[in-house]
Amino acid sequence: MKNDRNEPMCLAVDDLCEILGVSRPTAYELVHRDGFPTIRVGRRILVPRAGLEKWLETQANTGR
Numbered sequence: 181m182k183n184d185r186n187e188p189m190c191l192a193v194d195d196l197c198e199i200l201g202v203s204r205p206t207a208y209e210l211v212h213r214d215g216f217p218t219i220r221v222g223r224r225i226l227v228p229r230a231g232l233e234k235w236l237e238t239q240a241n242t243g244r
Contacts, residue, residue: 190219190226199232 191199196207211218217231 187229189230190228191232193225193227196227196232 188195193204193207193211196202196210197204200207200210202210210216211225211227215235217228217235219226219228
């Protein structure tokens with residue numbers, strides 16, 4: 181499923197690496213962190229795009 185910008189609603193870990201410009205190990209650290217938005221589908225870890233945007237804004241506002 182895609183949103184109105186024709187982008188996937190959820191991101192795989194490899195997509196997260198590319199979007200955030202981080203390494204794969206760093207992306208996996210993030211997805212296992214409490215408070216980071218993830219969805220489990222079987223063994224796959226997906227990150228909802230809207231949840232990621234909200235999380236990033238929260239991090240920017242708190243200076244973490």
